[in-house]
Amino acid sequence: MTFANVGTLGTKPGKRDEVVAILTRRNPQLESAGCLLYEVGTNDDEPDTVFVAELWTSAEAHQASLSLDTVREAIAEAMPLLSGQMGGDRFTVAGSPLRG
Amino acid sequence: MTFANVGTLGTKPGKRDEVVAILTRRNPQLESAGCLLYEVGTNDDEPDTVFVAELWTSAEAHQASLSLDTVREAIAEAMPLLSGQMGGDRFTVAGSPLRG
Numbered sequence: 301m302t303f304a305n306v307g308t309l310g311t312k313p314g315k316r317d318e319v320v321a322i323l324t325r326r327n328p329q330l331e332s333a334g335c336l337l338y339e340v341g342t343n344d345d346e347p348d349t350v351f352v353a354e355l356w357t358s359a360e361a362h363q364a365s366l367s368l369d370t371v372r373e374a375i376a377e378a379m380p381l382l383s384g385q386m387g388g389d390r391f392t393v394a395g396s397p398l399r400g
Numbered sequence: 401m402t403f404a405n406v407g408t409l410g411t412k413p414g415k416r417d418e419v420v421a422i423l424t425r426r427n428p429q430l431e432s433a434g435c436l437l438y439e440v441g442t443n444d445d446e447p448d449t450v451f452v453a454e455l456w457t458s459a460e461a462h463q464a465s466l467s468l469d470t471v472r473e474a475i476a477e478a479m480p481l482l483s484g485q486m487g488g489d490r491f492t493v494a495g496s497p498l499r500g
Contacts, residue, residue, distance in 0.1 A: 302441075323497065324494060324496060325497060339404055340494050340496060341493040341494050342492060351491035390443060391442055391451035393441040394441050394442055397425060398431055398438050400424070400425065
């Protein structure tokens with residue numbers, strides 16, 4: 301069942317765009333790992349926050365992706381730029397009004 | 401710029417699945433209104449919550465969609481089933497590692 305992970309990453313002041321650059325770097329491994337969607341964004345009302353919305357083929361695929369070399373490298377690169385504040389939700393997709 | 405709306409809708413106890421059914425009913429108007437993605441889901445750890453993750457062609461398209469007859473009808477139908485607790489984030493998409 302399609303799994304969704306939506307959340308926020310707090311960044312150290314002024315580091316948001318660096319984190320966005322790391323997270324949006326093209327990573328072909330994600331698709332083969334079962335990533336269906338991975339949108340990264342910002343909202344100037346919260347200038348030290350990065351937003352992510354991800355869809356995966358399953359919760360297990362998402363969990364397994366955290367062990368990929370490329371993902372571990374990206375996490376290691378972003379970590380010093382993060383404030384440690386994180387939020388988010390995980391859910392199982394039930395459907396969409398676009399598909400009915 | 402692609403606009404994301406991710407959030408939660410609290411429901412009255414036991415009404416979650418009715419709200420999911422309303423929100424996932426096929427609505428062809430959404431696509432022509434600029435809706436790119438509209439995933440609705442659940443998480444049994446929070447049994448009275450419905451989760452949504454939406455992508456729109458713009459924030460304006462999302463706002464305008466709230467005036468569509470079909471959307472107003474769905475909101476009116478769901479409203480008595482909701483607790484009034486809502487949460488969420490809105491952001492502008494900067495990119496995706498799937499696209500690079």
